[in-house]
Amino acid sequence: MSLDTSRTYDELADHYHLIFENWQASIDRQAAVLGSILEQCGLNQNARILDCACGIGTQSLGLAKRGFRMSGCDISPRSIERARREASQRNLDIQFSVADMRDFGSGDDSRFDAVICMDNALPHLAGTDELNRAIVQIQKRLCPGGIFMASIRDYDKLLEERPAVQGPSFYSDDGGRRIIFQVWDWLDRERYNFHLYITRETQAGWETLHTTGLYRALRRSEVDALLSHVGFRAPRWLFPESSGFYQPIVVAKAA
Numbered sequence: 001m002s003l004d005t006s007r008t009y010d011e012l013a014d015h016y017h018l019i020f021e022n023w024q025a026s027i028d029r030q031a032a033v034l035g036s037i038l039e040q041c042g043l044n045q046n047a048r049i050l051d052c053a054c055g056i057g058t059q060s061l062g063l064a065k066r067g068f069r070m071s072g073c074d075i076s077p078r079s080i081e082r083a084r085r086e087a088s089q090r091n092l093d094i095q096f097s098v099a100d101m102r103d104f105g106s107g108d109d110s111r112f113d114a115v116i117c118m119d120n121a122l123p124h125l126a127g128t129d130e131l132n133r134a135i136v137q138i139q140k141r142l143c144p145g146g147i148f149m150a151s152i153r154d155y156d157k158l159l160e161e162r163p164a165v166q167g168p169s170f171y172s173d174d175g176g177r178r179i180i181f182q183v184w185d186w187l188d189r190e191r192y193n194f195h196l197y198i199t200r201e202t203q204a205g206w207e208t209l210h211t212t213g214l215y216r217a218l219r220r221s222e223v224d225a226l227l228s229h230v231g232f233r234a235p236r237w238l239f240p241e242s243s244g245f246y247q248p249i250v251v252a253k254a255a
Contacts, residue, residue, distance in 0.1 A: 013076060035066045150249070164181055232254055237249065
């Protein structure tokens with residue numbers, strides 16, 4: 001993760017909702033799935049949860065609406081600004097701050113019952129050392145026995161297929177069309193630049209937003225090994241066909 005990652009999501013902050021067919025519906029749907037998983041882990045709806053790559057608030061907003069006490073942080077200042085606006089418009093009390101998951105800083109030693117890291121955020125970390133630093137920081141923010149939950153693309157499968165394109169998806173907006181797709185430019189065996197295109201039909205014609213960022217494909221075995229090394233117990237994976245979430249989810253408990 002780098003300044004480039006921050007810049008990517010700063011550029012995307014005002015438009016991020018457009019990658020969903022209906023952002024509010026997705027907020028509610030994801031909150032229902034993730035809230036159920038957290039409850040199955042023994043957390044009630046008054047639990048304190050940190051969303052450590054919250055973006056514009058897709059998961060934080062929905063979980064707060066369900067009653068969880070949410071805080072959120074992200075490396076992108078403009079995403080945090082947007083998340084604060086969205087929470088205010090919904091009358092939700094969520095504490096949002098700008099922070100890098102590799103170093104939450106020494107000014108806040110708050111502990112949480114769960115830390116979540118959704119939407120393939122961990123693969124933005126450039127290497128094993130950075131990923132290890134982030135997991136150590138996450139563990140420090142958890143109460144004893146706290147839950148860590150993250151979603152990651154199915155890279156075990158994607159590394160075999162090495163796709164060049166994701167999508168396109170076609171949506172309708174106020175009589176116009178919207179096209180969302182990604183191009184994946186593989187740099188080596190595990191790293192790729194993603195190029196996200198959001199093309200919209202407007203009264204003035206077609207307009208396209210383009211942004212790009214770097215991912216490192218993480219196999220589940222690497223994630224499991226790092227979680228166990230840091231001290232998390234019994235990491236387990238939930239897959240879309242059983243969880244209802246669109247990406248595989250890893251769940252682990254802090255020692």
